[in-house]
Amino acid sequence: MKLATLKTTHPDGKLVLVSSTSSECLDVTDIAPTMQYALENWGSVESELAEKYQRLAEGKVTETEPFDGEKADAPLPRAWQWLDGSLFLNHGHLMQKAFHLDPIEDADKYPLVYQGAGNHFLSGSDDITVADLKHGIDFEGEFGVIVDDIAMGSTPEQCLSKIRLVVLLNDISYRALGPREMKTGFGFVLAKGATAFAPIALTPDELGDHWRNGRVCLPLQVSRNGNVFGTPHGEEMHFGFHELIAHVAQTRPIAAGTVFGSGTVSNADPSRGQACISELRAKEMIISGAPQTPFMAEDEVVSMNVFDEQGQSLFGAINQRVKVSKANV
């Protein structure tokens, strides 16, 4: 199934089913008014939604409207928990090499994860509104999953069976503020902006063979102002999402609608490029001693997309423009 949320006056918007071609959508608020409701009641709404999706595919539903991803909200416009991992170890290795940092102990044994703010996610078309360009405005192309209720102490296998949706996201990061927050040990707060999501959430089965071992095994296409910035592949993720979830569930139950992120997608093969500016700058530092590529300036645009073999966009596009907040100038 493909699901999305259309904007309404309510912060949670309204739930729609998206056709397999992503060209049409169908109001399913009679089954589940919002994405959060669907996730909290997955056991009872899944079969009804699946049946509608089937009828939509067969052209048996007439009440559809055109689906415009640019006007959609984030699939889940806000989440009670947003936990972002750093599951592509190549990213950390490059950062450590460039900045001469000690490696993080056992980072290959236990997934790195921080708790982010989920109170207001951005749509894939919302501006990135920043306080100050000097904060070092960066994007991070990531895969993510949204889960059902998961009991404390669940195994990775149990967690795998509770992954309901797969999403594509941009973890907006302020690089000038990150190092100090990492050094305190308290983690990222100022260093992260509101996270943005591509419009369509997929049930894992929609990915077919590309969903393997709790990983999205497809390349993520990232562009900056229309120029390809990288196409790193999801298969190289060191931990599966189910392992990240089980790690967090060791000391807490996980509520339906909790979102987990992969961390910036990163590959050891340099020809793949990268999904964030800081990684390119790290490569430049390693090669020539200094970074050359600047962080984002006002009006620059970052785009993200994931295509299947037929060239169809699976999650719809992220296209975000940087704007400096005028609120407190």
Next chain:
Amino acid sequence: MKLATLKTTHPDGKLVLVSSTSSECLDVTDIAPTMQYALENWGSVESELAEKYQRLAEGKVTETEPFDGEKADAPLPRAWQWLDGSLFLNHGHLMQKAFHLDPIEDADKYPLVYQGAGNHFLSGSDDITVADLKHGIDFEGEFGVIVDDIAMGSTPEQCLSKIRLVVLLNDISYRALGPREMKTGFGFVLAKGATAFAPIALTPDELGDHWRNGRVCLPLQVSRNGNVFGTPHGEEMHFGFHELIAHVAQTRPIAAGTVFGSGTVSNADPSRGQACISELRAKEMIISGAPQTPFMAEDEVVSMNVFDEQGQSLFGAINQRVKVSKANV
């Protein structure tokens, strides 16, 4: 005003006004069905609530019921953002001395803060359900505030005027898991349990002269199994809450209903005791080279309370018992 939330079948419960003696409460769902609603509509509901509170004080309201803090939920049962500071520098100094850690750079200039999970707060009478006693079960007695909408870039003074409620909370911590998460730089995830709150939230004016410079200038009484564990005073907080909020608001707008914590209340005067076990253990390590006081065992009880000069409990009591989860044994 004194406000509380009674448990219902809905996770947000229902809002009540609590009488100044904390003995009675009044259903105010006709004005605001939930605490979150009240916070999101403070400008329009405050005067109505204040008027009812006044009439309650004058004995002019007849539809009251007895208020039982033990049956109340957390004043705000869940929050879209929960940001916990570490604003009593004495706590950090003791930790650094005991564990021979380097001091955190500029910790006296910029408040330390991590993002916690606000999806399900505990009431002050809920059990502390832990996965494993070996995690080093600890409490942290803290003051907290709940705010209105705050624009990105707001000054500390602007933030001070947006503090709507003051609360008392227990930041449940798993000490065996904290050091590794601090070392990664990603901050606390596994190392924190669900936060618990005393039943009554106060508007700052209820504290009278004890609310000064964004600080609760009263001693916090902490007991373990009925024995006094500490009475550290809130006045020694190095940053005011308004400074913590303005720090976070540098790069994000803050939504109504966001909760900020002070970090464990801690005083330089050792006769004040302490509000968490790890601080006592640190003192023992500094004096004798090894900690003597164990962390919490099953069925141990931690209690917290704050009294005014007349001996009245301002926030109601926290009384929590440690239980080991049987869910996944």
